[in-house]
Structure formats: structure tokens, C-alpha cells
Amino acid sequence: MTDGDPVDEVIEVIAQSATEIRRGLVGRREDADAENPSGETQAEADVYADELLADRISSIDGVRQYGSEERQETVDCGDDGLSVAVDPLDGSSNLKSNNTMGTVFGIYDEPLPAPGTALVASGWILYGPITTMACARDGTVRKYELAGDERSLVDDGITLPDDPLVYGFGGRVPDWSEAFEAFTREVESDDSLKLRYGGAMIGDVNQVLTYGGIFAYPALEDAPRGKLRLQFEGNPIAYLVEAAGGSSSDGTQSILEVEPDDLHDRVPVHVGNDELIDRLEDALE
Numbered sequence: 001m002t003d004g005d006p007v008d009e010v011i012e013v014i015a016q017s018a019t020e021i022r023r024g025l026v027g028r029r030e031d032a033d034a035e036n037p038s039g040e041t042q043a044e045a046d047v048y049a050d051e052l053l054a055d056r057i058s059s060i061d062g063v064r065q066y067g068s069e070e071r072q073e074t075v076d077c078g079d080d081g082l083s084v085a086v087d088p089l090d091g092s093s094n095l096k097s098n099n100t101m102g103t104v105f106g107i108y109d110e111p112l113p114a115p116g117t118a119l120v121a122s123g124w125i126l127y128g129p130i131t132t133m134a135c136a137r138d139g140t141v142r143k144y145e146l147a148g149d150e151r152s153l154v155d156d157g158i159t160l161p162d163d164p165l166v167y168g169f170g171g172r173v174p175d176w177s178e179a180f181e182a183f184t185r186e187v188e189s190d191d192s193l194k195l196r197y198g199g200a201m202i203g204d205v206n207q208v209l210t211y212g213g214i215f216a217y218p219a220l221e222d223a224p225r226g227k228l229r230l231q232f233e234g235n236p237i238a239y240l241v242e243a244a245g246g247s248s249s250d251g252t253q254s255i256l257e258v259e260p261d262d263l264h265d266r267v268p269v270h271v272g273n274d275e276l277i278d279r280l281e282d283a284l285e
């Protein structure tokens with residue numbers, strides 16, 4: 001239960017929605033005949049998850065705005081309070097292949113679009129063999145197992161392991177900059193690290209949170225701001241990874257410092273252990 005704190009209420013509503021979203025994936029794996037504001041074809045499950053979360057989150061007292069990767073404009077539901085930015089279904093291209101997906105959320109105390117420094121909490125649901133939630137708030141990262149209406153705390157202080165183990169880099173190698181490619185070669189030749197890339201950012205980032213390492217979806221030659229969205233993906237995962245003692249970067253600074261122009265701005269995303277992110281920024285200088 002929540003103590004009336006709207007941040008806790010939003011987190012609880014998202015956790016409660018996870019079971020229904022997961023159940024709603026069945027039969028909604030085909031493409032809808034629509035595109036999202038980023039110009040990507042929507043899966044039926046993208047639309048379903050977005051409508052379910054919009055309805056529930058916009059009804060919470062203390063929430064002023066609901067913004068989503070799946071809709072051009074925000075749902076404005078109050079004059080002040082929290083702005084909740086959601087990637088309703090991250091990795092929906094994994095639907096057809098039945099691989100990991102997630103729901104990502106950022107809770108801001110400024111109207112959207114907002115910098116990550118305006119986040120008061122963020123987290124994700126991971127639809128894996130077990131449905132889990134990772135949530136960062138006040139500098140602490142907690143992990144829960146979700147089953148039905150139950151949310152069980154399984155870790156009340158997650159920190160990135162000191163010794164990194166995994167790496168995963170998105171985009172196509174020919175589209176990477178020479179500097180980024182040189183960095184990846186260095187990482188690949190490090191025999192203490194191994195490749196873990198599943199095509200859903202949230203599954204890949206959760207591996208970094210669990211085992212230590214680095215995930216990146218970098219700037220590309222034909223997409224200098226990369227693919228991932230600042231409000232709905234970059235900021236929420238940067239906030240959580242930094243709360244877990246790691247670092248984030250858009251290539252030159254913490255992703256949380258990036259000043260947005262538009263709700264659907266993209267951002268190059270690199271998150272993981274400090275020393276790997278430092279080496280990455282040196283490589284991109």
C-alpha cells in the first residue's frame with residue numbers, strides 16, 4: 001500500500017499494471033497499422049500497454065502529465081505535481097521472437113520535456129522468466145519480484161558489482177563512429193568481459209545492473225543522436241544506474257544533464273561501471 005505519497009502511488013500503479021501488461025502480450029504480437037512519434041511501426045502490444053498505463057497513471061492525484069514514447073502529445077491531467085514519462089513496452093521487436101521486454105518509467109517533478117536532473121524516481125519492469133521491478137528513489141535502488149498483485153522486495157540496496165563482466169552495443173557496426181568502434185574493439189579484447197546483447201535495452205541494462213559492465217546504443221553516422229529516447233529511456237536508466245553507483249554518458253556528459261528541446265528527443269546512451277564510461281568518454285574525445 002502507499003502512504004498517499006504520489007511518487008509511491010505511481011510506482012505502485014505501474015507494478016500493479018505489470019501482470020495485466022504481461023498477460024496482454026498474448027495475441028498482440030502483430031504490428032498495429034500505426035507508427036509512434038519516432039516513426040517506428042507500433043506493435044499491438046505497444047498500443048495496449050500505453051493505453052492501459054495512460055488511463056491509470058493520469059487518474060492518480062498529484063500527477064499533472066503522462067508522456068509516452070507511443071503518443072505525440074502528453075496527457076495533461078492537472079496544474080501541478082508529477083510528470084510521468086513511460087516507454088510502455090521496451091524491446092517490442094522481441095515480441096515475435098518471445099525474448100525479454102520491459103516497461104520503463106521516469107517520474108519527474110518538472111513538466112515534460114525535462115532534464116534527468118528533474119527526476120525524483122525511475123525504474124523498469126522486466127518481463128523475463130520472472131516479472132521483476134527495479135526502482136531508484138532517493139539514491140537507493142530496490143528490486144522486487146511481481147506475481148499477481150504481490151510485490152515482494154528481494155533487494156533493498158542494489159549496487160553495480162565492482163568488477164564488470166558484460167557488454168552490449170546496439171546499432172550496426174558499419175554505422176558506428178571510428179572512435180566508438182575502436183573502443184568496442186578494446187572492450188572485446190578484454191578477456192574479463194563477455195558479450196550479452198538481447199535487442200531490448202532494458203534486458204541488456206538489467207544484465208549490466210546485475211553483473212556489472214557496459215551497455216551502449218551510441219551515436220550513429222546517419223543518426224548522430226542515436227536511437228533511444230531521452231525522456232522515456234535514456235534519463236530513467238541513467239538515473240537508476242547512477243543511483244546504483246555506476247555512470248551514464250551521452251558521449252560527453254551524464255545523460256541526466258542533457259537539456260531537452262522536444263518530448264521525443266533522442267540521445268546516445270552509454271551506461272555502466274564508472275571506469276568503463278570514463279574510458280568511453282576519453283575514447284570519444
Ligand code: AHG
Binds near residue numbers: 087
Ligand atoms: P522500443 O521497443 O521501445 O522501441 O525500444 C527498442 C530499442 C531498445 O530496446 C533496443 O536497445 C533498441 O531499440 C534495439 O534497436 P535495434 O533494433 O536498432 O537493434
Ligand code: MN
Binds near residue numbers: 087089091201233
Ligand atoms: Mn524502448
Ligand code: MN
Binds near residue numbers: 046069087088089092
Ligand atoms: Mn517501446
